[in-house]
Amino acid sequence: MLKAVIFDFDGVIADSEPLHFSAFKETLSRYDVELTQKRYYNEYLGYTDNECAKAISADFDLGLDKAGIDRLVQAKTALFDNLVRAESTIIDGVCEFVDRIKGRGIRLAVCSGALLGDIELMLAGTDLTDTFEIIVAADHVQRGKPDPEGLLLVLQRLNETGPGDILPKDCVVIEDSRWGLEAASAARMHTIAVANTYPYEELKPLAEKTVERLDKLTLTDLQSICSN
Structure with a gap:
């Protein structure tokens, strides 16, 4: 689920x-x-x-x-x-996708190899400010992707701040690189690749679903992946 x-x-x-x-x-x-x-x-x-x-x-x-x-x-x-x-850095289609799934009982988080200060700087003043309950950044882990440490820490913090019933199989991870997708697989979470950085065909074998941009995803897509 x-x-x-x-x-x-x-x-x-x-x-x-x-x-x-x-x-x-x-x-x-x-x-x-x-x-x-x-x-x-x-x-x-x-x-x-x-x-x-x-x-x-x-x-x-x-x-x-x-x-x-x-x-x-x-x-x-x-x-x-x-x-x-x-310059503004938020990718086209991101806000539309977030609006599509926000407020439906789905918890939103970030797991990134970037520094927390860099992430907060890029989110400041955008429509995504305060959107993500949990942000785990490079500052919070000893090992970066493809190690699953960051994703497992996100899961731990989500459970600490909520009902505590989220399992890895209940999570969909959205990534743009093989390192991130490998980390998600190692954490036993579901995977979606978005072809913003690497070619679609390169990412397709590594993820359960691959899209050209985030706003091509629907809530049904996410639910379907988690039902597998």
Whole structure:
């Protein structure tokens, strides 16, 4: 029975992946690292900022210690925040889909590899402010996707703040990448892919349902997936 919908944020709710790439690219130029968009999307997109910085440090032989990683992430975050303030990032069709399922006894949450401050900044002043009961961000977990830690923490917090009867099989997770879909499968939750970041045909084998954009989904679609 459908009881909760858990959204990824970057690439599902907000068109923020290009902004993350731009912020990382500019930050890394200070380290004489040329990060291409293709490499970022193929190798680093599913990581938290901290995991991304660690991987890049290793891959490009930067030799950064924990303090160095922290400085890189702080510089990237400052650039990202400036980019977010300069433009709206909510993806077309998201608000329409949320309106379609809100108020029907379905609990809404976010599980993201982004930092909580970045998520709150992008939601501020939009129609989605205060929409999500629970937001689990990179700040709250030790392991990012494809590890299911974040999704299981969302489930735990939903049950702590409600009747406490939600099982993994009662949750639909909406993701835009294989990392997120793998995390949802590992958490034994249902999966929907939205082809905002990666091609439809690439995501289709990884999810129970794949759509081009969120407003193509109906409440019946969600209920049908949870009945399987």
